Amino acid sequence: MQRTLGRQERKSKNRNVYYSKRCPTCVAARRYEDQEPHSDRRSHQCPDHRVSPKERLNMLLGRDRTIFVKKIGLASFLSLEEPAKQRLQDQINILVNYWRAAAIKSQAFAAYYILDLLDAHRELPLIIFSQDFFYACIQLVHGDTITSSNSKLPRESMIRCYQEYTEHCRASLLTNVPAHKHALAYLAEQSATILVNSITENFEHRTIHFFCLKLQNAAQDLTKKNAETTACYIYDSMNDPTSPPEWPSSIDRSDLFNSAMDDLRQLFANVPKPINSRPTVPMLYERKLPTGGREC
Ligand SMILES: [Zn+2]
Known part of the structure; x- marks a missing residue:
C-alpha cells in the first residue's frame, strides 16, 4: 500500500503540466480542461481513456498472473x-543494434549526471525517475536539444553536465534514426523503470540491512536476529519520530546502543520519509523471523 501511494505521488509530482499538445479528442468534443492536462486518450486524465494492452490484460486476467515466455528464433x-x-530481419537487427547503443550511451550519461550531483552534495531531483528525464538523456547523446516541455526537468544543468561528460569521457554522438523514435520513447520508459526498481523499490530492504551491519559493528555481541529487530525499530521510528514504536523488550538498551542508533538517525536525517507512517517493516519481518513472532 505504502509503495503504491509512493508510486502515485512520484508520478503526480513528475507530471508535465505544460503539455504543448492537447488531447485532440477532448478538444474536438470541447471538454478539454487545463486543470487535467493530457496529450491524448492514452492518458488517465482523459475522460475517454483508451486502455493500453497491459491494462486490457489486467482487466481480463487480473494482476496476479504468471507469464510464460517461449523463445523462438x-x-x-x-x-x-x-x-x-x-x-524485415535486417531492419529488426538494425533497430536492435541502434536501441542497444542508445540504451548504453543514455544510461551511462544518466549515471554520470546522478553521480555528479551526489559528488557536489546536491539533492537528486525526483524527475530522474521519469521517462522525461531519460528521453532527455537520449536526445543529448544524439546531439539534439531537449524538447520536453516539462518544467521540472533540470534542462540547463543536464546540458552543462553533458558537455563536461563528453570532454571527460570522449563520448561519440549517436546518429539519429527518426523512424525509430517510438522505440526510443519506450527505451526511456524502460530506463526509468530500471532506476526505480534498483533504487526506490529496494530502499527499505537495503536500509534495514545497512542498519543491521552498522549495529553489529557497534555492538559485537548483538545477534543477527536482535540486530534485525533493532534495525526495524530505528527505521520505523525515523518515519514518524513523534510516535516511535515500542522498544523491543527482549533487547538491552545500552549507552553504546543508543549512540549507534543516534548516529544512524543523523546519517539518514535528510532522507525523504515514506508518505505514510504506518509501520510496514515489522510486518515484513514477521514473515522472516523463524519463530513467526513479532518482536518490534
Ligand atoms: Zn482527452
Whole structure:
C-alpha cells in the first residue's frame, strides 16, 4: 500500500503540466480542461481513456498472473516470403543494434549526471525517475536539444553536465534514426523503470540491512536476529519520530546502543520519509523471523 501511494505521488509530482499538445479528442468534443492536462486518450486524465494492452490484460486476467515466455528464433517466427522476410530481419537487427547503443550511451550519461550531483552534495531531483528525464538523456547523446516541455526537468544543468561528460569521457554522438523514435520513447520508459526498481523499490530492504551491519559493528555481541529487530525499530521510528514504536523488550538498551542508533538517525536525517507512517517493516519481518513472532 505504502509503495503504491509512493508510486502515485512520484508520478503526480513528475507530471508535465505544460503539455504543448492537447488531447485532440477532448478538444474536438470541447471538454478539454487545463486543470487535467493530457496529450491524448492514452492518458488517465482523459475522460475517454483508451486502455493500453497491459491494462486490457489486467482487466481480463487480473494482476496476479504468471507469464510464460517461449523463445523462438526470428527466422522461424516470421511467416513471410523472401526477399521480404530477409528485408524485415535486417531492419529488426538494425533497430536492435541502434536501441542497444542508445540504451548504453543514455544510461551511462544518466549515471554520470546522478553521480555528479551526489559528488557536489546536491539533492537528486525526483524527475530522474521519469521517462522525461531519460528521453532527455537520449536526445543529448544524439546531439539534439531537449524538447520536453516539462518544467521540472533540470534542462540547463543536464546540458552543462553533458558537455563536461563528453570532454571527460570522449563520448561519440549517436546518429539519429527518426523512424525509430517510438522505440526510443519506450527505451526511456524502460530506463526509468530500471532506476526505480534498483533504487526506490529496494530502499527499505537495503536500509534495514545497512542498519543491521552498522549495529553489529557497534555492538559485537548483538545477534543477527536482535540486530534485525533493532534495525526495524530505528527505521520505523525515523518515519514518524513523534510516535516511535515500542522498544523491543527482549533487547538491552545500552549507552553504546543508543549512540549507534543516534548516529544512524543523523546519517539518514535528510532522507525523504515514506508518505505514510504506518509501520510496514515489522510486518515484513514477521514473515522472516523463524519463530513467526513479532518482536518490534
Ligand atoms: Zn482527452
